[in-house]
Amino acid sequence: MSVASLPSSLSSLRSSGTLPSRCISLNNPSRSAVFMRVSVGSQIVVDDALFADYKPTSAFLFPGLGTQAVGMGKEAENVPAAAELFKKANNILGYAETCFDLLDVCINGPKGKLYSTVISQPAIYVTSLAAVELLRARCGGQQIVDSVDVTCGLSLGEYAALAFAGAFSFEDGLKLVQLRGEALQEATDAAKGAMVSIIGLDSETVQQLCDAANQEVDAADKVQIANYLCPGNYAVSGGLKGVEAVEAKAKSFKARMTVRLAVDGAFHTSFMDPAVTRLEAALAATELRTPRIPVISNVDAQPHADPDTIKKILARHVVSPVQWETTVKTLLTKGLKKSYQLGPGKVIAGIVKRMDKSAEIDNIGGL
Numbered sequence: 001m002s003v004a005s006l007p008s009s010l011s012s013l014r015s016s017g018t019l020p021s022r023c024i025s026l027n028n029p030s031r032s033a034v035f036m037r038v039s040v041g042s043q044i045v046v047d048d049a050l051f052a053d054y055k056p057t058s059a060f061l062f063p064g065l066g067t068q069a070v071g072m073g074k075e076a077e078n079v080p081a082a083a084e085l086f087k088k089a090n091n092i093l094g095y096a097e098t099c100f101d102l103l104d105v106c107i108n109g110p111k112g113k114l115y116s117t118v119i120s121q122p123a124i125y126v127t128s129l130a131a132v133e134l135l136r137a138r139c140g141g142q143q144i145v146d147s148v149d150v151t152c153g154l155s156l157g158e159y160a161a162l163a164f165a166g167a168f169s170f171e172d173g174l175k176l177v178q179l180r181g182e183a184l185q186e187a188t189d190a191a192k193g194a195m196v197s198i199i200g201l202d203s204e205t206v207q208q209l210c211d212a213a214n215q216e217v218d219a220a221d222k223v224q225i226a227n228y229l230c231p232g233n234y235a236v237s238g239g240l241k242g243v244e245a246v247e248a249k250a251k252s253f254k255a256r257m258t259v260r261l262a263v264d265g266a267f268h269t270s271f272m273d274p275a276v277t278r279l280e281a282a283l284a285a286t287e288l289r290t291p292r293i294p295v296i297s298n299v300d301a302q303p304h305a306d307p308d309t310i311k312k313i314l315a316r317h318v319v320s321p322v323q324w325e326t327t328v329k330t331l332l333t334k335g336l337k338k339s340y341q342l343g344p345g346k347v348i349a350g351i352v353k354r355m356d357k358s359a360e361i362d363n364i365g366g367l
Contacts, residue, residue, distance in 0.1 A: 050305035051294035056150040056331050059339040060164060061352070061361075062128045062157030064322075066195075066261045067345030068120045071367055073106035073127045079137045082130035085170065089126045092174050102126060115262055117188065121156055121181035122174060128153075128160040128343030129170060131365030135342065144340070150303075150331065152296035154348060155227070155268070155322050156180075158314070165291035167310060172286050176314075179282045183275035184265055184318060190274060193266025194243040195226060197235050200256030203325075206234045209253045213245035226268035227322040230351045232256075235322075237266045272318040279318065283311040301326040324351070332356050340364055 076082035086103035090096040105114055106123050113119055135141045153161040156177070163173040198206050206225055214222045221239025223246055228234055236246050243260075250258045265271065288310055294303035299313050301323040328351060331339070339361045341348040349363045 046290050046306040048304050048306035048309045050290070051303035054150060054294040054303055054334070056294075056334050056336045057338070058144070058147045058149055059331060059336055060132070060148050060151040060161065061339055061341050061348045062151070062153035062160040062164075063124065063341065063343045063345050063348050064153065064155035064157045065117070065120060065124065065267065066263055067343065067347055068106075068114055068124055068262070069344060069367055070109040070111050070114060071107060072123070072344035073103055073130060073365070075134050075365060076103060076127070076130045077107075079130075079134050081137065082133040085126055085130045085133065088171070089122060089174055092171055093122060093178055115264075117185045117264060118178075118181040121177050121184075124156055124344060125160050125163075125174060125177045127365060128157065129163060131342035132164060135340070135364045148293065148340075150294045150296065150336075152298075152327055152331075154229075154324055155298060155317075157343070157348075158295070158298055158317065160343070161295050162291065162310070165293050165295045166289060167291045167295065167307070168286060168288050176279075176282055176286060180275070180279060180318070183278040184267065184272060187272045187274040188265030191220070191266070191271050192240050192264075193238055193269070193271050194240050195235050195237045195261040195263050195265075195267060196243050196247060197227075197229070197233060197259040197261060198246070198250060198255050199259065200232055201234070201253060202231065203228060203234055205253055206236065209246055209249060209255070210236055210238075212249055212253075213242050216245050217242045223266075224269055225321055226266075228325040229322075230325050230328065230354050232354070233351070235261065237269045238271070239266065268319065268321055270319055275318050276315055280311075280315045283314055286311075296327050296331070298322045298324065298327070301330060325355075328352055328355055332359065338362075341366065 076086060089102050095102055102123060106127060114123060136145050151161040151165055159173050159177050162168060163170050210223050210225060217239060221241040223236050223238030223242035226235050226237030247258045288307035290305050290307060296303050297313050299316055299320045304310050304313060339352060341361060342364045344366055346363050346366045349361045352359050352361045
């Protein structure tokens with residue numbers, strides 16, 4: 001079974017083009033426990049609020065850009081289903097034709113190649129979904145995979161979450177991630193930027209820090225909060241001079257420390273505007289389905305069921321701040337009992353534990 005596989009009963013219905021549903025009136029706010037669709041002429045409209053009342057018990061959380069590191073994915077060598085994903089990726093991305101091996105670069109580097117945006121994004125996506133196969137191969141792993149009832153990913157990780165939830169295939173998700181990396185790299189080349197994590201301040205103070213830095217730079221170098229990660233850890237993104245001004249002023253605002261992120265662009269800001277058009281076109285040509293479980297969006301920290309809405313959100317994703325703090329807080333408040341970080345690094349596991357020391361979270365496939 002592939003990472004994007006559906007339960008057999010749903011899979012057959014998906015392939016026949018007949019989702020379980022019930023006809024409703026547009027004025028009827030009641031929801032189906034399975035899927036709710038409305039026929040408008042020949043068009044099928046999915047109720048986007050289908051998952052609004054979700055009750056999470058077990059979650060898969062996927063990491064984003066910046067978690068890449070030489071050595072990631074090494075465990076995949078010993079699990080055929082995981083290794084197969086890297087082989088598929090080589091063929092889909094055209095790497096096989098140039099004798100470029102994605103798994104080899106993940107494991108052995110060189111670091112400069114792995115850290116380039118166009119390589120790191122597919123590498124993280126594939127490594128994260130390969131981690132699902134690592135877990136599946138463990139004793140009792142299939143039962144864990146089947147028990148997951150909500151998923152989300154930090155920035156880039158949202159694509160792995162959507163693939164796991166069956167919103168699109170592994171292959172289509174990889175093509176989108178490849179294009180996303182290329183589009184973001186083009187935007188980065190056009191306007192150099194950077195990102196830095198601010199440690200030890202609340203979000204209001206970080207905003208004040210950004211405001212102070214912006215007073216010293218021109219419009220092309222302004223900064224903003226790009227990632228609301230967790231209390232005391234917020235990522236600021238923008239022009240290189242603006243980021244340097246933030247770093248210089250951080251101690252005067254009583255920040256404990258700053259950490260420059262291993263990315264080469266001002267992600268999740270208007271610096272990435274040029275990437276939006278390319279993403280919109282690629283998403284329009286990609287088949288998206290209603291996810292089989294809730295996938296929490298980075299843009300608004302809500303689950304969405306309507307494929308067209310998901311496409312619009314993914315296009316906005318690259319220029320919108322990541323609402324990860326709200327996402328994790330909501331999951332914990334709603335009663336999440338167990339979660340798993342799948343993919344490189346241990347950032348997400350650390351964030352969850354920081355927000356709730358008693359939270360149960362395992363790290364699968366991290367270094």
